[in-house]
Amino acid sequence: MVDSWVNSAEAIGADLHLELAGQGGRRAALTRALREAVRSGRLAPGTRLPPYRSLAADLGVARNTVADAYAELVAEGWLTARQGSGTRVAPRGTPLRRAERVPAAVSPRARGPRHDLRQGTPDVSAFPRTAWLASYRKALQQAPNEVFGPGDPAGRRELREALAEYLARARGVRAEPDRIVVCSGFAHALRLLFGQGAGGVLRGPLAVEAYGLGFHRELLSTAGVRTVPLPLDGQGARVDLLERGRAGGAGRGVRAVLLTPAHQFPTGGPLRASRRSAVVDWARTRGGVVLEDDYDGEFRYDRKPVGALQGLDPERVVYIGSVSKSLSPALRLGWMVLPGRYVDEVVAAKGDREGWVSVLDQLALADFLGCGAYDRHVRRTRQRYRARRDRLVAALAARVPYVEVTGIAAGLHAVLRLPSGTERSVVEAAARRGIALDGLSAFRHPGSEMPARDGLVVGYAAPSEHAYGAALDALCEVLEAEASPGGRGPEAPQDKGDPEAP
């Protein structure tokens, strides 16, 4: 009985919203309603109308009534009928809005710069489509029915177990499934932690590194959270200033600090061991909490391991990661490993009935991690990015040896030091040549007391493999013209830089 309706008139076809009203019979009313739907543009040219019998069943009229109405509108030119293609709304003589539309496949970024050396995106051509589809298929086929009902707001248990195992093994995180909360990515984690003003799990002010992502600072500022910049030196962020209650004079009352310990973003060094223990000690003695943004922890190219800071004290560190660098930012999938006391509040902030992340994607990632496909993909792309980094370093050494490259032991970007005062002209010259990249100053906290440094943040992951060489060429040309000791920069002499600065 369950399936008997599949072949009935009401189960096939498509929905079409029509209100039959006014004078005359049903046929006249139907014709009028259809004509109005087409004339007003509600039904776009090319829209396929339902078969006679399904619309007739929906409206409770005879099949011939629908056939007659369709025929009348075909005769009037509103509809077209062709064998095998059904009845459709006729194309219009004058090109209207929908005909002018931008081809769907072209995003602003794809239409954008000739050479994309912006940080933040993995190589989009490397997405493991076949392996991901295999995991998605398995997840969808094996999912019990309850998967499609309301779920656990913390995220699927399967994913939290797979993440706990992976993060412990690969990143040294001390994770338990019950302390993991799945979210849409790092920014979502920040939103959940700091909430809406008074409603957050944590409260500002929040100490941050003097260089970081402006997008995060804005998000925090919108949430009413004041950020206090910590200077950077050769050891990493000056977390010692937290202990002394200084942090640029504004650090009083700071109970939370956001760090990128594995690979400072964007300047590139790790937080050294003494600073790691110092910040955990601070959190313990002052009742503080450390937010660890492990945004590209998988991509380390030397053999000196930099595990998660969280391993030092899972009760004092919130570990935050995502697939945005390792797989793609298009998946919108991240996670937090939380101190036990925050779990319930963060889950409540997510919203009892809002999971945010597709449960099928969560199950797919659980399978992808469990079957080793995630490790394989990370190890493959790590090699690819390492080779790109080597090409960048070699090209710069050969053509602009006076430009120092830093922050290259890990990650998907490097920082190029520029002579003082030249950053803006270099970025502008690059833009004129179709190279998109960011100057270092774009990442500087506006309240930082650190002297501003000139530099470029060069992302080497975004271009496709075949486009990378040309992007490097173009970059070297700009640097030759704008940043050479004899170049056109306002202060040509090379700036050796302070070894304690980023």
Added chain:
Amino acid sequence: MVDSWVNSAEAIGADLHLELAGQGGRRAALTRALREAVRSGRLAPGTRLPPYRSLAADLGVARNTVADAYAELVAEGWLTARQGSGTRVAPRGTPLRRAERVPAAVSPRARGPRHDLRQGTPDVSAFPRTAWLASYRKALQQAPNEVFGPGDPAGRRELREALAEYLARARGVRAEPDRIVVCSGFAHALRLLFGQGAGGVLRGPLAVEAYGLGFHRELLSTAGVRTVPLPLDGQGARVDLLERGRAGGAGRGVRAVLLTPAHQFPTGGPLRASRRSAVVDWARTRGGVVLEDDYDGEFRYDRKPVGALQGLDPERVVYIGSVSKSLSPALRLGWMVLPGRYVDEVVAAKGDREGWVSVLDQLALADFLGCGAYDRHVRRTRQRYRARRDRLVAALAARVPYVEVTGIAAGLHAVLRLPSGTERSVVEAAARRGIALDGLSAFRHPGSEMPARDGLVVGYAAPSEHAYGAALDALCEVLEAEASPGGRGPEAPQDKGDPEAP
């Protein structure tokens, strides 16, 4: 060259985070680090270790060094080695946390009530797995590479175009792709519109229907938005009170109203035509805006069409829908059709770098809509739910004819009127018999001046097909015992109810 590394030692295997330190040679340091990782529980029992050569390559040691360290730990009992299964962390004698874990497939809901008659969930066994997988596969295989990079914060163009066509055809929405913003569901739409206190696109106070979802009221309250209840009568919400600035005396300053015009939630009637034009007139003359929650607009069982209110004035109505009732709440996928003036602000509230919804899911839904699979699924499940509604009505008529059923022309739930004062005892008696359902009072706005009505909100979509009959039986038994004119309710005489009340 690009693929040459695929077979190298570094590209296979898995990541394992180890810090080699301390005295003795590399082998001693490796053995120590591995033992500590197992002893501390960071590496869970059963975790598979990387092959010798991949770990050796990662650590920069000889392959034999790794082999010797593994062998030593196998001898000590920390690891196990078996042909074909590799080297793994040994199981422990005492059952630890991970051994006690709940079987992953069982969610709290699945372990929950024997009979699930709660509103809000579609039939989880009806999810169209095959058709959805086909669309997902097509989307993934045909996607241009740029899909995996940063995307349009409004949502993929392909999906917005498919939605515009579908919503115009099936729901009478006047939609253009440029006015559609993709989001995670209705609650996300509310969050985007009302933001964080001062930051929202819209401001409170917000007029709402006197009966509605408490979850939405709480979300608004957390965002600092005061809600003002509008009474309901036989015509739907008393939107006429907005015009007179009354709305229970608290409506002054109200410039936004949230309605469920197609099928009042949960009481079930449509907003009548005169009220529809009245609320749009109010919005035009007072500069107000109507939020239309079209949560189950696809599921209408009579032939009287109730199209979207938005069609009356796209510049005054925000139309909000999702796949949560039509496909599954597990997908976390919804949309808004916005007045032109709100589009930029809503996109900004989403966050420039946060899409919230997986781009692959967006492309899959675009295909699913475009190929007609969505229509087919909606029409099939509509028949299934109609049949269930008919069974509910027939069972109640046969066994408890004194219980009036209302709100049954549409949707996935019905409202049963109960004799005054019996609701609580009926809900409790149902719980004792393993039936989960909600009393009507759970949906009443606490500030409403409407007299409270006793009733049950019975969701008939959630049980699987084979479990539905038993759930109906159990429900009828409870009603026979607790709500009959001669039953045990505190006020046995049947309450005929006010015809103007919901």
